[in-house]
Amino acid sequence: MIPHKTxxxxxxxxxxxxxxxxxxxxxxxxxxxxxxDALKSLRTRGRRGPACI
Incomplete structure (x- = not known):
């Protein structure tokens, strides 16, 4: 939030x-x-890490 009136x-x-x-x-x-790596973090749900099988 910017105080736009000042x-x-x-x-x-x-x-x-x-x-x-x-x-x-x-x-x-x-x-x-x-x-x-940035795209991988977008695909995962929440705080779960990627699963290595």
Whole structure:
């Protein structure tokens, strides 16, 4: 939560940049990567670790 009614909070909101998807500049020329360990943590339920069989 940002205190948007104060000068400090209004300045913080003015500096905020939000994108939907991948922004064109400066990230359009960078090669995209997939991190398998991050995807593995998304697939597991809750705090359970992956099962090794």
């Amino acid at each position: 000068k400090h909070g209004a300045a913080a909101l003015a500096r905020l940049k939000a994108y939907e998807g991948v922004p064109d500049a400066p990230y359009d020329k960078i090669k995209r990567m997939v991190i398998p």
